[in-house]
Amino acid sequence: MTLSRLKDFVQETTRIMDTVDGDRARMNATRPVLERLVAHDDWLPEAFAQPHPQFYQQYLLYCDPQERFCIVSFVWGPGQRTPVHDHMVWGLVGMLRGSETSTRYARDGQVLRAGASATLQPGQIECLLPEDGDIHVVNNALADQASISIHVYGANIGKVRRHVFDPGTGAVKEFISGFSSEVLPNFWA
């Protein structure tokens, strides 16, 4: 296992946070670093790749001490999906294993309209920026196996107050996602 790939990601992304200002610029600068991380599926420890029979899992892999970014392993069991939600901070999704579909929603007052869908294959990246419209629903595109994507957000996403939307009524509810595990991988060993 080459956990040094995760360490390299953390070191490079920390440098970006130290030298680049602004959400869009930080997202754009981090994108190629995440692309390099998800180009190889040989580094994610088993403990952070485990699906749950009922719920998609969000395993924190690292959080910057100043909470300028975090990296999370999302593990989707067959048929699992998110509610319609936003993020409130910039984000990047890198497909590591399997496949997932993201369907965008446009919000016009109280009305939500489903927009384009994109299905990610391993190595591909999706960008999320609130000012560009980041409301979406994500589902495992595979009916018979788990899928895993690696997410980077411009904050400690487990603590961010954000929103879920009822696509039928447009009703908005606040939520805080938290994380699925109490432990993080040790890439210093």
Ligand SMILES: [Fe+2]
């Ligand atoms: Fe999302």
